[in-house]
Amino acid sequence: MNRSQSNAVFSANVVAIPAASARLMVFEPCHGWREAVMNRLEELVRLEFGWDGYRGVPVTLENATFALxxxxxxxxxxxxxxxxxxxxxxxxQIEWHSLKGDIELHVRGPNSVHAWRHLVGKVEDGDNLELTNDFSAVAAWVKEQTEPNLAPATAAA
Structure with missing residues (x-):
């Protein structure tokens, strides 16, 4: 294969890149709870050895980053x-307690989380999950327990 033939082979697979008219911006998420959580995690990472009066170690940076x-x-x-x-x-331990129930997430390490939820009025001991990287169940728990229900306001409009 000569040079002109090889160029023809490679140019058949060329993908056009759009002009710089489209931009992709990278930014921090805008959540109302984020600053308070970041401040608390920074505080916990800075704990001194023995913070609990015994042999307690500070929260690891890996755990804090994963938790965020x-x-x-x-x-x-x-x-x-x-x-x-x-x-x-x-x-x-990351927790939400409300009139609807309780959610507790025990972050043992990155991708090692025990999740528990108890709903008020339920007889059973609650829901227990061992999680690594799929937190969709916890996302649903948090949404139904902590975010405002907008359905009545929408129905009234």
Whole structure:
């Protein structure tokens, strides 16, 4: 194959790139709860060894980063900020408590989360899940428990 033939072969697979008229912007998500969560996570990462009076270690940066990314995935912009509590081994407990029920996420490490939910008025012990990277169930829990229900306002209009 000579040079002109090889150019013809390669040029058949060329994809045109659009002109610079379209832009793709990268920015931080805009959630009302994000700043409070980031401040709390920074505080927990800065804990000193023995913060609990025993041998408690600070929350690891990996756990804090994973927790923030997980919350960005499961919480809508109008969700309530969760309570975030450190564990003695560098883990995190992320919680929402409301009149509707409770959600607790135990972040043991990146992609290692135990999720629990209890709804008020339900007899059973609650829902338990072991999660790694699919948090769609938790996203539904958080949405139904913490975000305002807009259906009555829409129906009245």
């Amino acid at each position: 990314r997980m919350l960005e995935a499961v919480c809508g912009p109008n969700a309530e900020a969760p309570q975030i509590v450190p564990g003695a081994s560098g883990d995190l």
